[in-house]
Amino acid sequence: MYPKLFTAGKIGNLTLKNRVVMEPLAMGVAEPNQNIGEAYFEYLKQRADGDVAMIILENTRVDDEHGVAATCQMSVSKDEHISSLKKATDMLHSKDVVVFTQLHHPGRETFSNLNSNEPVWSSSTKACGVCQQETHEMTTAEVELVIDKFAQGARRSKEGGCDGVELHGAHGYLISQFLSPYTNQRKDRFGEDRFTFVKEIIEAIRKVCGEEYPIGIRLTVDELLSPNGVKNYLKIEDGIQICKRLESIKIAYINVSNGIYESFNSLSEPITYHQGCRTSLIRQIKDNVNVPVIAVNMVKEPWFAEKMLNDNLVDFVGLGRALLADPNWVKKAEEGRESDINRCISCTYCFETLVSDTIAGNGPVKCAVNPIAGRETIYTFDNIDGNGKVVVVIGAGLAGMEAARVLAMRGFKPIILEKTSKVGGQINVANKPPEKDKINWIVDYESNQLELLGVEIRLNTPATKELLQALNPYAVIIATGAKSLKPSNIKGIDLPNVKTVEEVLSLGKALSNFKVCVxxxxxxxxxxxxxxxENGNNVTIVEMEDKIGSNVYVQHYLDAMDRLSKYDVTYIVSTKLVEIKPKSIIIENVKDFKVSEIEADYVVLAMCVESINDSSITNGVCEKVFIVGDAKNIGRIESSIRSAFEVAYNL
Structure with missing residues (x-):
């Protein structure tokens, strides 16, 4: 079905069994001593069993003093790291997987508290606009010291059984910092020719590993900083020249990427970005070099990976988040089971938890659609002990569907009761805004899994005590979700022009050419x-906080505000809604208490949500009653799925 994707390919003298490369993702599953322990080993094993051809291990530390990106980060900074690496590479080789380490130094894109509580190192003193740490311009001697650390890291990688190494020259990390005019204003040889740093790293690696040892590079070919108002940065024309110079010194491959932390949505694209969003930049590199090109390109589905190969855009397709969501992505594509793939919905929750949890050592990255990711040693499904016992799940939203899926895998007999005519719950509203169609994928996946597992779903069936008694369940799981509220203390709240988010999105294009206050x-x-x-309405957004989107995760905020910038939107902050009239609203500034009136044909409430979790109907039915998802705590896709997964797994 995908002949190009499943044709063997070559990187130097290495043969890859297919064209899928697992890209490195910082997962936080290494041991506190930076060795590959049981958790990371099992994480790798499951993706190797999923039939990827090549695995590039996560951003791997070469410097313990000034090159730390996360607490539980894999390292090749000491000889003691070799043995655990060798155990992992032996396992991966036994599964016909080619293995590279990704040698990494974060430079200025990290935090002082992780790096000896000293200013972070970089090519110059310019601090990262995201991390905002005091930044030390490395002396020439310090640069040479780090070059040697890269070389020794490569030596340990080779002794640990790796088939080659990849230099992390992307995303604004140290090599990228030296290559870019935005961050390199040095006056020594490393500034006079910004290519010198990476060239000397490659030369140093070859001295200790041999001329034939493969060295690839992941490279930001455009920092994409023009929307930030930056003029002097690394642009695609610079990226092309760097790639040509790398080819001239026999780089094994170029793994094309873009962006730095200060253009973060370009390197970790949110849900509104399309598959293939990097095509233009990749094309310009592929057309200018002859070495193998690997690239991620927001690939979520096998047909698009095949298209990239058919278009001669790449030689190998890089998958990152797609394999976090489904470690068997490749095998399922090969077997023609595309509908069985748990597709990454690009919600960026993995990156959110990387920042909030993993960097500080507070646990592995979390995937919104795959609760097992990074926890493969915890959730082993050795507990197939349901023995056909009936469990009633009330609600066919994401939490209810996930609970039923896991219960069925464990051998229970789940029966879902859904009062409406459709599964999916709040996703049927969340999918209505522009470019949110990927969010349907998780409903598609859950529905397909429930069908394959033979789970009974009773639509248009409200749960009643009588029905529960008739089913005589072993347990009941309440997954009835949440609903928007209309606060009773606001005058005019019951007027017909007042809508909740759910109500207004369900109207589709019926609401157009009006003045609307959100x-x-x-x-x-x-x-x-x-x-x-998009429907042609004039929109004013009113917010009580002193900033729009103050509680929105930064990636979603930046994406949403960028999309809204295309329209003429009025923003009013530090203001509360006091009264609603048929054609206007009364608002009050919470700081100076000034009251004003603005025109509004419609008012949309995006402010109050409460759980629906009446468990009284289970009284006298059974003792085991659980509440999951939004019915328990208002949250997001990840929390709904995870809470349901854990209850069903541990029942």
Whole structure:
């Protein structure tokens, strides 16, 4: 079905059994001493069993003093790291997987508290606009010291059984910092020719590993900083020249990427970005070099990976988040089971938890659609002990579907009761704003799995005590979700022109060419505002906090605000809604208490949500009653799925 994708390919003298490369993702599953322990070993094993051809191990530390990116980060900074690496590479080789380490130094894109509590190192003193750490311009001697650390890291990688090494020259890390005019204003030889640093690293590696040892590079070919108002940065024309110079010194491959932390959505694209969003930059590199090109390109589905190969855009397709969501992505594509793939929905929750948890050593990255990712040694499914016992799941939203899926895998007999005519719950609203169609994928996956597992779903069937008694369940799981509220203390709240987010999104294009006030600037408010604007409405967003989107994760905020910038939106902050009239609203500034009136044909409430979790109908039915998802705690896709997974797994 995908002949190009499953044709063997060559990188130097190495043969890859297919064209899929597992890209490195910082997962936080290494041991506290930076060795590959049981957790990381099992994480790798499951993806190797999923039939990837090549695995590039996560960003691997070469410097313990000034090159630390995360607490539980794999390292090749000491000889003691070799033996655990060798155990992992032996396992991967036994599964016909080619293995590279990705040698990494974060430079200025890290935090002082991880790096000897000293200023972070970089090519110059310019601090990272995201990390905002005091930054030390490395002396020439310090640069040479780090070059040797890269070389010794490569030696240990080779002794640990790796088939080659990849230099992390992307995303604004240290090598990228030296290559870019934005971050390199040095006056020594490493500034006079910004290519010198990476060239001397490659030369040093070859001295200790031999001329034939493969060295690849992941490279930011455009920092994409023009939207930030930056003029002097590394642009694609610079990236092309760097790639040509790398080819001239016999680089094994170029793994094309783009962006730095200060253009973060370009390197970790959110849900609104399309498959193939990097095609233009990749094309310009592929057309200018003859060495193998690997690239991620927001690939989520096998047909698009095949298209990239058919278009001669790449020689190998890089998959990162797609393999976090489904370690068997490749095998399922090879077997023609595309509908069985748990597709990454690009929600960026993995990157959110990388920042909030993993960097500080507070646990592995979390995947919103795959609760097992990074926890493969915890959730082993050795507990297939349901023995056909009936479990009633009330609600066919994501939490209810996930609970039923896991219960069925464990041998229980789940029966889902859904009061409406459709599965998916709140996803049937969340998919309405522009470019949110990927969110349907998780419903598609859950529905397909439930069908394969033979789970009974009773639509248009409200749960009643009588029905529960008739089913005589071993346990009941309440997954009834949440609902938007209309606060009773606001005068005029019951007027017909007042709508909740769910109500207005369900109207589709019926609401157009009106003056609409959206109350609340959380992510649902911002996305609803975009939907209204797309339909030709005039939109004002009113927010009580002193900043729009103050509680929205930064990637979603930047994406939403960038999309809203295409329209003429009025933002009013530090202001609360006081009264609603048929054609206007009364608002009050929470700081100076000034009251004003603005025109509004419709008012959309994006402010209050409460759980629906009436468990009284289970009284006297059974003792084992659990509440999951939004019915328990208002959250997001990840929390709904994870809470349901854990209850069903541990029942």
């Amino acid at each position: 109350i609340g600037s959380g992510i649902s408010g911002l996305e609803t505002a975009e939907a209204l604007l």
